[in-house]
Amino acid sequence: MTRTVWRIDRAGSLDRLRRQDEALPPPGPxxxxxxxxxxxxxxxxxxxxxxxxxxxxxxxxxxxxxFAGTVEALGPPGAASTPAPAVCEGDAVFGMTRFGAYATALNAPARLLGRIPAGWTAADAAAFPVQGLTAWYGLVELARVARGEVVLLQSAAGGVGLLALTILRSLGATVVCVVGRETKRRFLISERGVAPDLVLVRDRRRFGDELDGALSAAGADGFDVVFDAVAGPFLEPAFARLRPRGRLVVYGAADFMPRGRRRADPRLLLKYLRRPTIDPLSLMTANRSVMGFNLIWLWNQAHRLPEAYAALERVCTEPPVVGRRFPFDEAPAAMAWLKSGESMGKVVLEV
Ligand SMILES: NC(=O)c1ccc[n+]([C@@H]2O[C@H](COP(=O)([O-])OP(=O)(O)OC[C@H]3O[C@@H](n4cnc5c(N)ncnc54)[C@H](OP(=O)(O)O)[C@@H]3O)[C@@H](O)[C@H]2O)c1
Structure with a gap:
């Protein structure tokens, strides 16, 4: 069959993305x-x-x-050791893939697909696996956030951020939210019920003071967990406010996003040279931990995925927030919107 994809011939610039039709082979074993x-x-x-x-x-x-969609066909059975697929033809499913999702059709390992929960749209479901598992893995598996702990959540109005907020609430944590813009702060207060004192707009000149203000509003003398995918100059002030037994989880570096549509940006070298550094020996004295992860590792541990989805669904009790939808044909505009740092919730392409 023929499908349409967005393909880039060589990484380096968003201007190289091209829409094209290409053949999709029948699903393999x-x-x-x-x-x-x-x-x-x-x-x-x-x-x-x-x-x-x-x-x-x-x-x-x-x-x-x-991605999310409908199972159209199943390939022949896999190797004898492969578990039977959990889905049938016609099922509404969501899934993750190590690249290749900007497509109108794709082949994916059947056992790694999840059924779309009742009442969720395809857009809700496509907003769920990567960002949900990222929030779940970082907060539950790594940081082991416990009831009553105080967590600093960067980019709290973003795709991962809003799912992390849902998970943290279901775990009984107190969350201090950080965002980059006032519009997002207002959104978190009015749409997600965050207390105004517990959501702050990052200001690099006085970030430490902002954190102290939020901690005093939370009645806490420090954070138990800092969940950070911004890095840059904001990481060290947050790390310095970890309590004994505190955990810093680093899972991204959005501050390193170039301003333009190409990789070449001389400011990145400067940012790299000024990146935060933490002395491992100081961790013992302060009784703190630093953890990092990249979810793409889960692809090498694919047998754990069904169990991970089930654990995620237990703590993530509501559908993700889809902030903006774009038609499939407008993928470059959708990426530009996400890159701008203005987006709230998940950005989804609809086919
Ligand atoms: N390690 C992993 O396995 C893994 C998996 C998924 C995602 N991630 C990381 O998690 C973070 C959130 O991912 P997401 O897909 O949910 O994105 P998102 O949070 O919906 O959007 C990215 C956000 O980054 C913030 N940001 C900070 N500095 C920025 C800059 N210079 N340019 C643009 N945005 C900037 C903006 O929010 P504010 O300004 O409000 O902070 C922006 O909205 C990303 O850093 C991503 O790389 C990591």
């Missing part, structure tokens, strides 16, 4: 062919197209890490 209805965008898609993501494929590739 253990695979399902999914007619894609919605594609979830991730900040990593932008970094990948710019060539700033460590896992970016060499040469030509189709970006995209997550």
């Amino acid at each position: 253990g695979e399902a062919r999914v007619r894609v209805e919605a594609v979830g965008l991730n900040f990593a898609d932008v970094f990948a197209c710019l060539g700033l993501y460590s896992a970016t494929p060499k040469g030509s590739f189709v970006p995209g890490l997550e």
Whole structure:
């Protein structure tokens, strides 16, 4: 069959993205062919197209890490050791893929697809697996956030951020939210019920004071967990306010996003040279931990995915917030919107 994809011949510039038709082979052993209805965008898609993501494929590739749609066909059974697929033809499913989701149809390992929960749209479901698992893995598996702990959540109005907020509430944590713009602060207060004293707009000149104000509003003398994907100059003031037994989880570096549509940006070298550094020996004295992860590692541990989805669904009790939808044909505009730093919730392409 023929499908339409967004393909980039070589990472380095968003201007190299091209829409094209190409053949999709029948699903192989253990695979399902999914007619894609919605594609979830991730900040990593932008970094990948710019060539700033460590896992970016060499040469030509189709970006995209997550999708939702309908199973159209199942391939022949997989190897005897492969578990039977959890889905049938006609099922509404969501899934993750190591690139290749910016497509109107794709083949994916059938056992790694999840059924779309009742009442969710395809856009909701495409907004769920990567960002949900990121929030779940960082907060539950790594940081092991416990009831009553105080957590600093950067980019709280973003795709990962809003799911992290839902998870943290279900864990019984107190959350101090940080965002980059006043519009997002207002959104968190009015739409997500965050107390005004517990959401702040980052200001690099007085970030430490802002954190102290929020901590005093929370009645706390420090953070138990800092969940950070911005890095840059904001990381050290937050780290300095970790309590004994505090955990810093680093899972992104949005501050390193170039201003333009190309990778080349001399400011990045300067930012790299000034990046935060933490002395491991100081961790013992202060009784703190630093952790980091990249979810793409889960692809090498794919057998854990069904269990991870189930654990995520237990703590993530409501559908993700889809902030803006773009038609599939407008993928470059959707990526530009996500890259701008203005987006709230998930950005989704609809086929
Ligand atoms: N390690 C992993 O496995 C993994 C997996 C998924 C996502 N991530 C990371 O998690 C973060 C959130 O991902 P997401 O897909 O949910 O994106 P998102 O939070 O919806 O959007 C990215 C946000 O980054 C913030 N930001 C800070 N500095 C920026 C800059 N210079 N340019 C543009 N935006 C900037 C903006 O929010 P504010 O200004 O409000 O902070 C922006 O809205 C990203 O850094 C991503 O790379 C990591």
